[in-house]
Amino acid sequence: MRIEVDADLCQGHGVCQDEAPTVFTVPKRGTVEIVDPSPGADEHAAVRAAIRYCPTRALSITDEPDSSKGTHR
Numbered sequence: 001m002r003i004e005v006d007a008d009l010c011q012g013h014g015v016c017q018d019e020a021p022t023v024f025t026v027p028k029r030g031t032v033e034i035v036d037p038s039p040g041a042d043e044h045a046a047v048r049a050a051i052r053y054c055p056t057r058a059l060s061i062t063d064e065p066d067s068s069k070g071t072h073r
C-alpha cells in the first residue's frame with residue numbers, strides 16, 4: 001500500500017487524521033501531511049476508512065508491486 005494525496009483537493013478537514021492519526025497529520029491551517037506513506041498492514045483498515053471518509057476525495061492508494069512475492073525485473 002502506498003498513499004497519495006492530491007494537495008489541490010485537500011481542504012484540511014482532518015477527517016483522515018481522525019481515522020488514522022499515525023499516518024496523517026493535518027496542521028491547523030494547510031493541507032494534510034502524510035507521516036507514513038507506506039503504512040504497515042495493521043494500519044490498512046484505518047487508512048482505507050480515512051480515504052473513504054475524506055470529503056474531497058483527496059486521498060488515494062497506489063498499490064505497489066508486492067515485494068514479498070519476490071518478483072524481479
Ligand code: SF4
Pocket residue numbers: 005009010011012013014015016017024026031032053054055056057058059
Ligand atoms: S480528510 Fe481529505 S480533505 Fe480532510 S485533511 Fe484529510 S486529505 Fe485533506
